[in-house]
Amino acid sequence: MKLFPVFHTLFSSAVFGSIAAAQYASGQWSLVQEGHSGVSALELAVVSETTAMILDKVEHNPLQTEGHIAWAAELNLVTRTVRPLNPTSNTWCGTGSFLSNGTMVSSGGHRVVITGNAEVICRNGLAAIRLFTPCEDGDCDIFENDDVRRMGGLRWYPSSVRLDDGSAMIWGIIDMPNITDPTFEFYPPKNIHGQNGTPVFSQFLNDSLNANHFPILTLLPDGNLFVAANTMAMIFDWKTNQEIMRLPDIPNGVHISSPLSAGATLLPLTPENNYTPEIMICGGSTYSDDLANWVIGVPSSQQPTSDQCIRMVLNEEGIANGWEVEHMPEPRIMPELILLPDGRVTIVNGAKTGIAGYGVAGDEIGESDCDNPALTPVLYNPHAPAGERFTQDGLPTSEIPRMYHSTATLTPNASILLAGSNPNTDVETRRYHTEYRLEWLSPPYMEHTRPTYTGLPVTFDYNSTVTLDVDIDRDAQNVSVVIMDFGFATHGVHMDQRSVELVSELSNDGTQLTVTGPPSPTIYPPGPTYVFVLVDGVPSFGHKILIGTGAQPPLDEGALNK
Ligand SMILES: [Cu+2]
Known part of the structure; x- marks a missing residue:
């Protein structure tokens, strides 16, 4: 866990990258x-x-x-x-x-x-x-x-x-x-x-x-x-x-x-x-x-x-x-x-x-x-x-x-x-x-006001960083970034469903979030993902990008033509 830098003295204990400690949003389903x-x-x-x-x-x-x-x-x-x-x-x-x-x-x-x-x-x-x-x-x-x-x-x-x-x-x-x-x-x-x-x-x-x-x-x-x-x-x-x-x-x-x-x-x-x-x-x-x-x-x-x-x-x-x-x-x-x-x-x-x-x-x-x-x-x-x-x-x-x-x-x-x-x-x-x-x-x-962000690239490679412009509540206690594969559903089975939290850090003024890509293709395989910024249990809209370079998978012409 990383402590929030000086953003507002009252909120200096805000925590990043911590779903485990997150408070879940209150309200009605x-x-x-x-x-x-x-x-x-x-x-x-x-x-x-x-x-x-x-x-x-x-x-x-x-x-x-x-x-x-x-x-x-x-x-x-x-x-x-x-x-x-x-x-x-x-x-x-x-x-x-x-x-x-x-x-x-x-x-x-x-x-x-x-x-x-x-x-x-x-x-x-x-x-x-x-x-x-x-x-x-x-x-x-x-x-x-x-x-x-x-x-x-x-x-x-x-x-x-x-x-x-x-x-x-x-x-x-x-x-x-x-x-x-x-x-x-x-x-x-x-x-x-x-x-x-x-x-x-x-x-x-x-x-x-x-x-x-x-x-x-x-x-x-x-x-x-x-x-x-x-x-x-x-x-x-x-x-x-x-x-x-x-x-x-x-x-x-x-x-x-x-x-x-x-x-x-x-x-x-x-x-x-x-x-x-x-x-x-x-x-x-x-x-x-x-x-x-x-x-x-x-x-x-x-x-x-x-x-x-x-x-x-x-x-x-x-x-x-x-x-x-x-x-x-x-x-x-x-x-x-x-x-x-x-x-x-x-x-x-x-x-x-x-x-x-x-x-x-x-x-x-x-x-x-x-x-x-x-x-x-x-x-x-x-x-x-x-x-x-x-x-x-x-x-x-x-x-x-x-x-x-x-x-x-x-x-x-x-x-x-x-x-x-x-x-x-x-x-x-x-x-x-x-x-x-x-x-x-x-x-x-x-039901809650949703955090928003801009600045997502088309592709997001492993261990690279991007800086998002974020609009989040200044009272935020807990900010994290999660990438999700929603998968492919059939018969109760959900191919490829996956959630990976990324390392992220908010700027001192609380307007920019620097996010590091997933550590490796085995943790999140290259391909589509939806990026959520979570603030105190409330997710943003999940914008779609490709993890990796967007390149096609390895192609073996011989095997393909068999
Ligand atoms: Cu069937």
């Missing part, structure tokens, strides 16, 4: 329903300061494009209106990560299963690579050309993670009768591990079958990956293809990946905690993943889910200490864990009973395999004493179930967007129907 997504928000990612991308599966959505139904849209976060986007393959249950140059790579999907006019123009998305370079002028669209860009593997329910070299690594997993493909690959492709641009077998994915869809992936500050799926977790060195360590299993037999989905996030990395990673995973289910339990008609939408939240500090001492087990106020499957700029975690969406999916439960509701939607968010304060970290006090209850195929994300103005839900094959009007209504969940800090 609010929940507003406004806008429609046009397509159901199965996948969701903020792509610019004013826009988000929404990907659905091909179904009979109200939004139309070029004479057929749309299954992708760009949402304007300000006007809360949508325009259609035009992928050419089915985005049904794929993943997405941004690259170092700011381009998003969406990967995986499946064939079209509905009947109707979409079929003739939509390809199977199992090997799809879709590239999207965000814009704010309504003029960008998804680039997709199967002839020049496609994956080496077939991937349905994959996850992805942006690496410290600015490329994306895509893990898993098609899991259909007689086909499993427990592999990973890279985009752009690499000539690595004896595989020139083609998939690399993963022993971990093989070991963690069956319920290992959408594995949890996190880049750690030492450059390794944390990987968790089903009841297992490991530390993995992607550069050498070595499993560094198999971590203790998820406690108490809880499965944590789809279709027994938990939510997960890396807790904020800060100078105070020396950028020590700590992972948190909440919810899931103890329902057995034995294949006999997944026969149509066998599972129940009333199957209990888990209220377990677990944390582990991912260093030698933390791993030796094992998982810290806590309990949410309610059990949940498919929760979304959304990091707030103030370092707390908001747990939203999901269901209290059942499993993720549709069309399998013997007592399905409509087609939903889950029931009892979790309608009230939970706020988690990782810095509070054990036993006092969860609260639902003052958090607004929604009337909209957000269960299978729902999503949520933080937005640049620091509110949370809740979207989607459709546990059905096609657009459905019965309970639980296809959901297009959007909700905006605002933490109490949204």
Whole structure:
């Protein structure tokens, strides 16, 4: 911690760079329903300061494009209106990560299963690579050309993670009768591990079958990956293809990946905690993943889910200490864990009973395999004493179930967007129907006068400094700068969500804030970020920049052309 220089004698004890000690903004939470997504928000990612991308599966959505139904849209976060986007393959249950140059790579999907006019123009998305370079002028669209860009593997329910070299690594997993493909690959492709641009077998994915869809992936500050799926977790060195360590299993037999989905996030990395990673995973289910339990008609939408939240500090001492087990106020499957700029975690969406999916439960509701939607968010304060970290006090209850195929994300103005839900094959009007209504969940800090700043460059390189002109309350006690990756949300999994506090120092007159870029690409991988200046728990608007130089990730032409 650095003490505030002489700014005002009364406030000379103001503290910088200290989320841990921050006072959280007081006031009321609010929940507003406004806008429609046009397509159901199965996948969701903020792509610019004013826009988000929404990907659905091909179904009979109200939004139309070029004479057929749309299954992708760009949402304007300000006007809360949508325009259609035009992928050419089915985005049904794929993943997405941004690259170092700011381009998003969406990967995986499946064939079209509905009947109707979409079929003739939509390809199977199992090997799809879709590239999207965000814009704010309504003029960008998804680039997709199967002839020049496609994956080496077939991937349905994959996850992805942006690496410290600015490329994306895509893990898993098609899991259909007689086909499993427990592999990973890279985009752009690499000539690595004896595989020139083609998939690399993963022993971990093989070991963690069956319920290992959408594995949890996190880049750690030492450059390794944390990987968790089903009841297992490991530390993995992607550069050498070595499993560094198999971590203790998820406690108490809880499965944590789809279709027994938990939510997960890396807790904020800060100078105070020396950028020590700590992972948190909440919810899931103890329902057995034995294949006999997944026969149509066998599972129940009333199957209990888990209220377990677990944390582990991912260093030698933390791993030796094992998982810290806590309990949410309610059990949940498919929760979304959304990091707030103030370092707390908001747990939203999901269901209290059942499993993720549709069309399998013997007592399905409509087609939903889950029931009892979790309608009230939970706020988690990782810095509070054990036993006092969860609260639902003052958090607004929604009337909209957000269960299978729902999503949520933080937005640049620091509110949370809740979207989607459709546990059905096609657009459905019965309970639980296809959901297009959007909700905006605002933490109490949204009520306060927000700090503002100017002077952000387009790119911000490691260990470089920028000086921002800031307009903050002269009574400020606590000023810090946080960069956030809002990630890519689908199925309760949040690819690449990350919060890193930067070292910063306020000028004596309180008008300029000198900020030092992140220490290394393993602490924040090169690529898009949103920069928040926090003053006494109240964040500014998060302006978007690229961390690093904005260069594209390494390109191996040989691997690319395989
Ligand atoms: Cu899905």
